[in-house]
Amino acid sequence: MEQVIQHSNPQSWYLVLSTILFSIGVMGVLFRRNAIIILMCIELMLNSVNILLVSFSAYAGNSEGQVFVFFIMVVAAAEVAVGLALLVSIFRNTASTDINVLSKLKW
């Protein structure tokens, strides 16, 4: 029983949306100094990819992309768990979440 899905918006809108979100994430990682905000920006980058994959998948009628999104979610959760754990150990040693305290390693 094939169900025809009517898409009200053209696919490129989703492409533009996810590109904008991805760029916001990239800018956040590059320019913000607070480690927690940087972590959130990385999440934003990964989630913009999820939007893109789901929209491609829906418009092409191909479910592979939606399965891939689950993998991204799992990996993002694992990544954030490790990132926050590292951040906690930094906070215990330096009492700060500003990444400017991370300047011990220079040539």
Add this chain to the structure above:
Amino acid sequence: MNTLIFTSLLGFFCMVAEILNLRKLIGPVLVLGLALIFGLNQQDWNMNQTFYGMLQVDNFSVAFGSLAIFITLLVFILSSEYYADQEHHISDYMTILCFVLVGALMMFSFSNLTMLFLGIETLSIALYIMAGSKRFDKRSNEAGFKYFLMGAFASGFLLFGIALVFGSTGSFDIQKIAEYPILNSQNISPLYYTGIVLIIFAMLFKVSAAPFHFWAPDVYEGAPVLITAYMSTLVKVAAFAAFYKLVSAVFVYSTPHFEFVLNIAAILTLAVGNLMALSQTNFKRLLAYSGISHAGYLMLIILSSKSQPVAALLYYLLGYSVSTIAAFAVAMPVFKAANSENIDAFNGLGTKKPVLAAALSIAMLGLAGIPPFMGFFGKYFIFTEALQNGFFITTIVAIVGSMIGIYYYFKVILAMYGQPANEVKVETTFNYNLVLWVCLAISLALGLYPAPIVNLF
């Protein structure tokens, strides 16, 4: 596939051993188990199996898998000595190191971009933890967090690239992605090109090639020295094998423009790696920049992937890995005794421990590419491949770079023989010596007689 399953089981064994209070068993079981897995891996030679379109076990993955297992085996032998005073943490460390190998094995045998992504993440997430595993050391914290931020950032680019490639080709399968530009040569979607460029950026990040190399020196310097040894060898092997597989299976057919991008990256990497290494005083940082310059030489193989230089890639990576591990096997006891990781910790080692000093000299000569060691013939094969494919300027830059390289590798040798001895007493143990001499024997034997590797493919 069996290799992958049994390596994961080995990781689970380490976790269970902690619960059952069998920590003493972990070291011997891991070494024995990995040796068995190494043998099991050889069974897949010439089998060419695919698993649900996700993994493809062919001679490429068997050869590089064997190399990765061998490196891990050497690192496990070193680690039972390195972690001798932290026995209550040994199971955590060993579990994570096992899963690094699992990630690497996935990166050798992927035939679907999902598996490439999962392999890279399994490898990287485990290494973020290990780089920051000296919890009370601020430098280790910093290394772990920097590696995490850079790695996650690069993963974002990899994923965005994969999503765009999926959008244009409608598949994650590398075979179908490779067919797309051939079938649609008239109207290739711009999304496809953008996606491939983003994937290439992410892979350049992972192999620490310029202009995406800046994380490597900091992470290598701050991480515990055993983990630096593991990262500088296994990660380089895994990342380059995956990069080569991706380029040779997918991108070769698409367009010549990518050659230009990769060519610029190779020249930059060679220049940055060799020039920045000149002024280093920290040994781990020196080896990090040396690793970047070796990434530059390996980029020449990626460039000439049209002529399928798998044997040259394997040979070079093996030569680089054994020399680097041998260097770290000498450096670990010296750093521990001197409580410093600078090159001057080696001062006067030539008079105190002549055998150890000679071994480190051989490792350094191997990295510098002096005959009769593997480094020389590795470079020779790479340069011939590159010249046959017409990359004259890049090859000249690489040859000049390897001349500069001799200078900074000799800095270490000069410190050992030319400087007055410090009063630190260096003691090595059986495990360090075993790894050291195995590595040097391979470097010399395959240097004099490279046929077994060169004729593999």
